[in-house]
Amino acid sequence: MRFNYQVIINIIGLLLMLNGVFMLLCIPFSMYFGEGDLIAINWSGLITICVGAILWFVTKDLSNKELKKKDGYLIVTLGWVSMSCFGALPYILSGAIPNFTDAFFETISGYTTTGASILTDIESVHKGILFWRSLTQWIGGMGIIVLAVAILPILGIGGMQLFVAESPGISPDKLQPRIKETAKRLWLIYVMLTGMETVLLWVGGMTFFDALNHGLTTMATGGFSTKNASAAHFSPFIQYVMVLFMFLAGTNFTMTYFGLHGQFKKVIRNEEFRFYLGTCVLLTAITTFAISLTSDTGFEQSFRDGLFQVVSVVTTTGFVSADYTQWSSFITILFFIMLFIGASAGSTSGGVKIVRHVILLKNSILELKRQLHPSAIIPVRFNRIAVPRDITFNILAFIMIYISIFSIGSIVMASLGVDLETAMGSVATSLGNVGPGIGSVGPVDNFAHLPMFGKWFLAFLMLLGRLELFTVLMLLTPYFWRKL
Template sequence: MKFNIPVIAQILGLLLLINAVFMLLCLPVSIYNWEADILPLTGAAAITGLSGFALRFATRKNKNKELKRKDGYLVVSLGWIFMSLFGCLPYLLSGAIPNLTDAFFETMSGYTTTGASILNDIEAVPKGILLWRSLTQWIGGMGIIVLAVAILPFLGIGGMQLFVAEAPGITPDKLQPRIQETAKRLWLLYVGLTVAEALALWAAGMTLYDAVNHSLTTMATGGFSTKNASIMHYSSPLIQYIIIVFMFLAGTSFTLTYFGLKRNFQKVIKNEEFVVYTLFTVAITIIVTLTLLIVKDYGFERSFRDSLFQVVSIITTTGFVSADYTSWASFLSVVFFILLFVGGSAGSTAGGVKVIRHIVLFKNSFLELKRQLHPSAVMPVRISGKAIEQNIVFNVLAFIMIYILVFIVGVIMLSSMNVDFSTAFGAVATSLGNVGPGIGEVGPVDNFAGMPAAGKWLLAILMLLGRLELFTVLMLLSPHFWRKR
């Protein structure tokens, strides 16, 4: 198949222009605080914007606006890489992160909403750069591609292929018949919830700057904080409960949240994924709370709050930390390691395997036992009372098998770089799941600064694989993808 290179270049140029605009949004903060990041941010925005303009100018005469499925997959993967490469510039030009490996790792961690960091002293970084760091997660949260889908119609380019490539899992319900309207409404909801959380955190005692940053990274399920101790810096239970609520919402399908705000509660309570997501969160929280009451002398409220915060943070792949769960009990360390593989709901900003895939896997496994006893019976997998197509089941099984295989290969490769086994397990699991904290030397009170350079590039690739749900990136490695036909 021949790729439409000019239209791909146009879209990449558009993404870089959007990136430049967000860089410029950080300038008022830098100017207000009169820090040394004013010129670096301006220079980074200029380089990024001019590069985007050059791509669009060079392809301005292209008449073929058709974007096919293969073009969509290619532009999504390239888009994330281009955004990350140019997103490094504020770090590099300001000297906040002086080398490319660390800057790319931090930027990819931002756009993929992983939240893994190499910064040892976050509070020493200029405030404009920290806002840019938070914005990379907010941009990546809903997907810069979905934002582009919302405005591509004005350019005469269809967006369905991009939306499919950005969300290649089980197809979510559309809010509107047209994909562009869906993208617009999702973004309006995303912005609205971000503003609501920022106001709530500000009212609860955070500074306006910290409230904005934490709301940006909460709704993106990213977990970047402006404080070295993350949410442990704040002793206010109210702040922690506010963040818990919005982390849970961010891990819920945005289409479902939209229906809930429209008071279509039947749609919400009949959604099997949401029910399982909620009950599983409650069940694990109870287990962790009871364990803390036995092994720690925290009292009920703190035990419950610490448990709920950490459980919601890991399941939704946000990665905020209000306590060091690796210091609680060995049993709980195992529990939280398992939670790295859960993920939030499909159609949310959360990473990971996703709850819906686990439901399909378990239902199909139990049905397979019945099929052995009744080989002639037709027993489809049903989700929310509706039978799903067999090809979706095969897709889920393939995804989980590939996910496990990538995880194993990643652990082997990282271990070969003299990284200890538990740290390799934790680093690969948290990077592939886009969570942030792991176990071992990359636990909740540690970071990734000590990783070897090659290890950081490997983990950055795993972040991209996880964010784009494996298939979008891996299919680019297939010879079949590049055949012309």
């Protein structure tokens, strides 16, 4: 199979142009606060738009508009990398992060909604740059690829291959038969919930700028904050609002769609949603009880801190209301395990995802039954539907590869001189797109002190996690590049 390089370059150009337009949205904040970042943002946006326009213009007369599956995987990966390279320009040109390694790390952490940061004093960064930092997470949350899917049909290019490449393994539910309509409805829900949270946070006492930034990064399950203390800087009411919207952001958007249309029976009957809700409730109860045993804080604060941190980590958002590594060793281990959970498929969260854990658990239990009844045909059922064997094998392969990458990654980071706890924590949180980990990259720490190669390696793991392993790993195999 030959690659359609003309259409690949054309779409990358389109993505860069969209990226540049988003950069220019930061201009009103730069002008209003007048902190000296206006020129840097202007130039960053114009450079990105111009480069994208050149790529798009030279390939606009497409002789072959067919987009094959291989092309889709290549576009998604190259799209994220190219957007991250150009997305680092505002940091570099403004002097906020003059080092390209650090700027790229911060940018890809934004686009992949990981939330790992190298900034040591967030509040000293200019407001226009801070807004761009939050905007990278909002763009990456739903995926600028999905946004492009709604535009590509205008160019006469089908977008299904991009949507599949964005969510490999578990096929996302379609709200409408046409992929274009699906993308539009997903973005409508995304924008609406972002607006609702922004208003509630503003009413709750945040400044409009802080409310907007946290609305963007909460719905993206990203976790970038405008304050050094993250969510701990704000009132209990604001923290409860953030918990609600983190939970919604970690819910399958199809279930959110049903809920908004009053179809609550479909939501309650959904097996993944029940496990997701039950996991958050159980872990919150355990954490609250453990905090109350080791701390003299009142029940309400113990419950709020436990609830906030559990939802934040399970949904891979990464906001911080308290340092969970200081509560007890038991809680530290518990939260380390949470780095591997993830929320719902079809949400903006990262991680392994609840649906994979459930199907793996069910398949493991059925294997015990098959040992007693070797001739019996007992399918794995999810939402009362038999799961095809190829999906089960895909999940088993995914989890095996995920654990292997975590193990190898921890060895790589430890070989760079990083202590074992930090090595494991940094790899787990980067691969799961969570943000805070354990060790010296815990909830109140950052990634600035890590060696340069370690930052590039973790950036690669962030991309792997965001694109759910297979999309990127396939590009590293000789078979992918072989002409068939």
